[in-house]
Amino acid sequence: MTTDDIAVTTPTGRVGSRVVRLLLQAGVRPRVLVRDPGRLDGATREGVDVRRGDLTDAAFVREATAGARTVFWVDPTPHTSPDPVETSARTASGLVDAVRAGDVERVVLLSSVGAELRRGAGHIDGLARIEEALDAAGADAVHLRCAYFFTNLLQDLDGLARGELTTAFAPDAPMPWADPRDIGDVAAARLLNGAWRGRTVQAVHGPEDLSFARVAEVLTEVLGRRVRTAAVRDDDVRAALGAAGLHPTAVEGIVGMAAGTRDLVPEQPRDVVTTTPTTLAAWAWTTLRPLVGAAAG
Structure with missing residues (x-):
């Protein structure tokens, strides 16, 4: 494959960086769309074709x-965007236009469990909108419906250090949980497989x-300190996010991701593929263990 075969967005993110590394190891020189090339390590910069710009710029x-x-x-x-669902859809419009024009043949989309609901799942609805737009544009597309990320636990290291x-x-x-590195593995495998066509939905459910x-319970054993769950009500989350200054639409986008998927049975079953x-x-x-240890002092 040449540099023009595969383009990767968010190449410094948890999933994107894994994808880039695997493509390089496969002998591919991917094209990467990145706002700040300085966030790429030197060896990676030498191995990729950098296109510098902002993904919110549809023309770029x-x-x-x-x-x-x-x-x-x-x-x-x-x-935290003021209107996250609409912003997600608008941000993908440049890619959708490229598909319609025939400049892009295939898309592997990092979507989410809950996008199958299409509406009522907070910011996940934005990913549903992107799925729908790519399908309507006629793209050969794989929609990776991903589980809850292990790395979401990193958002409250202080709380975990307190055992909460x-x-x-x-x-x-x-519900399904997954390591973003494993999601990157699945995405890279799809990118490197040149044979698939049409629309495919593939869940990434993690091991259990x-x-x-x-x-x-798992964290209690791994961290060597008792960790207990502390359930919060949707209205408490709304109040806390509102007090932090978030726009009401952003607040509902965040609250809706949990509220809208609490009783969800994922569309794709757990099997050898997912x-x-x-x-x-x-x-x-x-x-997690070293980071929580550092937070605990």
Whole structure:
């Protein structure tokens, strides 16, 4: 494959960086769309074709993806954006235009469990909008419906250091969890496979479904300190986010991701295709444990 075959967005993110590394190891020189090339390490910069720009600039995306056979698209929209669903859809418009024009043949989209609902899942609805737009544009597309990231636990290291795992999900309800590195593995495999056509939905469920209560048990063992769940109500989350100055639409986008998917049974079953290997305990031992130790002083 040449530099024009594969384009990767968010190449410094948790999933994107893994994808870039695997493509380089496969002998591919990918095209990377990045706002700040300085965030790429020197060896990676030498191995990729850098297109510098902002993914929120549709004209940049349209130009930077033109001629790429396959694009790995990761929505860069922060959950804190004033209107996250609309922003997600608008940000992908340059890519959708490139598909319509025939400048991009295939897209691997980092989507989410819950996008199958299409509406009512907070900011996840933005990913549903992107799925729908790519399908309508006629793209050969793989929509990776990804599980809850292990790395979401990094958002409250201080709380974990105090032994508290806060969640707006039902503590005893199991749901799929995954290591972003494993998601990167699945994405890279799809990008490197030149044979698939049409629209495919592929879930990435991680090795097992976990409730937050079970996560607390795993973390208790790995961290060597008791961790307990602390459930918070949607209205409490709304109040806290509003007090932090977030726009009401952003607040609902965040609250809706948990509220809208609490009773969700993922559209794709757990099987050999959707199950990835890294366990929460293995990830927590290598990644979370030292960070929580540092936070605890």
